[in-house]
Each structure stands twice: as structure tokens, then as C-alpha cells.
Amino acid sequence: MNDKKTREPMVIALATGKGGSMKTTSAVFMACALVDQSRGEQRVLVADADVQGDAKDWWYLAAEIGDPLPFDVMSAAPADIKHLHGINDRLDDPVDWVLIDSAPYGRALDESVNNADLVVIPSSPSRIDLDQAAGVKSLCEIVASPPRSSCAAPRPTRPLCVMRWRGSTTRTSRASRR
């Protein structure tokens, strides 16, 4: 029996309430980096939690142009997101990492934050993006604080905000760089 089958994967959510903030791009690039850095020893799965299906589209397009992505992408409904830590029970080839490409709203966002070991919040240094990033950070803190039931230990979800620079000249972006 493959002992990876008995291990839970590390689940990382790319999540924020702001659309177009690079959740999908970050999920795909991080998945590529994890495979590359481990020289293919670590197996990665991207869970596409956005009904728009951009990560899935990316996977199909890469295959069509003859440069397939080195990992699978699964469509993940909110109910699937709740069970990602146990996904190896249902896979022939177990994975070490699951990256959730979250939707920017609704149950998909909530379940992504609730069920990840680490939440990566991509954000530009603009005021609107940062407000949404702060909202997701608060959600992580709410999830981490009270035990969800008396018999289950809470899974501490850790937030990490990652900024991207786009040469913006807004006052907030200049202040953030300083």
C-alpha cells in the first residue's frame, strides 16, 4: 500500500473577495513551482472552485498547444472543498499538495477559507483590493478562533497576503512600497 495514500495533502487556498486579483494565475504558477522545485517528486492537484472554470480552461488550453500542465485540475463544488484533506482516499495517484483556486464570493470562498491549512491572499496595493484582502484575513481569524465542535479540534487556518506590483501610481501603492 502506498503510504502517501494514508497522508493528507497540504491544502492551500488562493482566496480574496476581489475579482481579477490573480487567484487563478497564482494557483497555476504555484502548482508549477511545487512540481518543478521537487523535480516532479511532489504531486499537485488544483481544485477549481470557481464556476467560471478559468483554471480548467488553462489546463485544456495548455494541453491543446502541446505544453500540458504537470498536474491535474479538478472542478470543485463547495461540498468537494470540504473533503479535500481526504482526497487521497479517492485518487489512484495520491497528491502532496492541493491548491484551491477560489471564487471571489459565496460558499466557494467561505469553504476555501474554512478548509485550507494556509490561505494565500493575492492583492494589488490599491485600496479596494486591500479592503477585500482584509475581509478574507478576518474570515481566517474567525475560523481559527472557536472550536467548530466539541469533539473536533479547530484547524488553524493561517492567512498570508501577497502583494503584486503593477506600476500603479495610486497614493496607496506608493505608501505600500515605502
Ligand SMILES: Nc1ncnc2c1ncn2[C@@H]1O[C@H](COP(=O)(O)OP(=O)(O)OP(=O)(O)O)[C@@H](O)[C@H]1O
Ligand atoms: N504578473 C502579472 N502582472 C499583472 N497582471 C497579471 C499577471 N499575471 C496575470 N495577470 C492578469 O491579471 C488578470 C487577472 O488574473 P486572474 O484571472 O488570475 O485573476 P482572478 O483573481 O483569478 O480573477 P477572477 O476573480 O475573475 O477569477 C488576468 O487578466 C491576467 O492575465
Ligand SMILES: [Mg+2]
Ligand atoms: Mg480566477
